[in-house]
Amino acid sequence: MGSGSERTLSNEIEEDEDDLFDFDFRRPIAIVKEEAKVDMGSAQLQPGDHDKVYVAVGKNHWSMDALLWTLNNLTKPSTFVHLIHVFPEVRYIPTPLGNVPKGQVKTEMVEAYVNQVRMYRRGLLQKFLDTCSAFKVSADILLIESDLKAKAVLDLIPVLNIRKLVMGTPRSSLRNLRRGSPVAHGISKNAPDFCEVKLICEGKELVMTR
Structure with missing residues (x-):
C-alpha cells in the first residue's frame, strides 16, 4: 500500500478526543466483538473470581497512559482487563x-480494503495486549463499530455491567476539564451510578465531580 492508503487507514481508526466524547443518543449500539486476547493463566479461576476492569483504548498516546495507570493501580493476579x-x-x-x-x-474491492483496515487496526492494538502480557495480566479486546464513540461506550456499560471504566485524556483538555466542559463531564454524568469512571492524564488520575 502507498503512503496515501496508509494515511486513509490511519484515519479509519483515529481516536480523536472530541470524537471519543461526541454525544448523540439517536443511534443504537453496534455489536461487540472479541478481537484478540492474552491469557496469563487466570482462566483457572472461576468466572466470578475475576476482577474486571475496562479501559477505552485508541491510537493516541493517552490510551497507553490510561492502560499503564490501570495496570499499576487497579490490577492483581485475578484481574481481567477488557480493552x-x-x-x-x-x-x-x-x-x-x-x-x-x-x-x-465492487464487492471484492470493499472486502480487500476492509481486511486491510482490520489488519492495520490489529497491529495498532497489539501493543496494548503486549503491555498487559508484560504485567502478567489477562486481557482481551472488545471491538465496537460505531461513528459515535462516546455513545457506544455508554451503551456498553449496562450491557456488560461495567463497574470500573478507565479512559485517558490529553493534557490539552485539562483547561476545559476544570471548567466543567461537556467533553469532561459528559461521560461521568451519563454513566450509571454503579460504574466508576476514571480519567487519566499523563499517568495521574483526574478527580471529577458529577
Missing part, C-alpha cells in the same frame, strides 16, 4: 479516482 476500542464504519473505499462510496465499487 474497549470503538472504530468507525467503512463508508468510502480509496481508488485512483479518490475515495468512492463503498456501494459504488
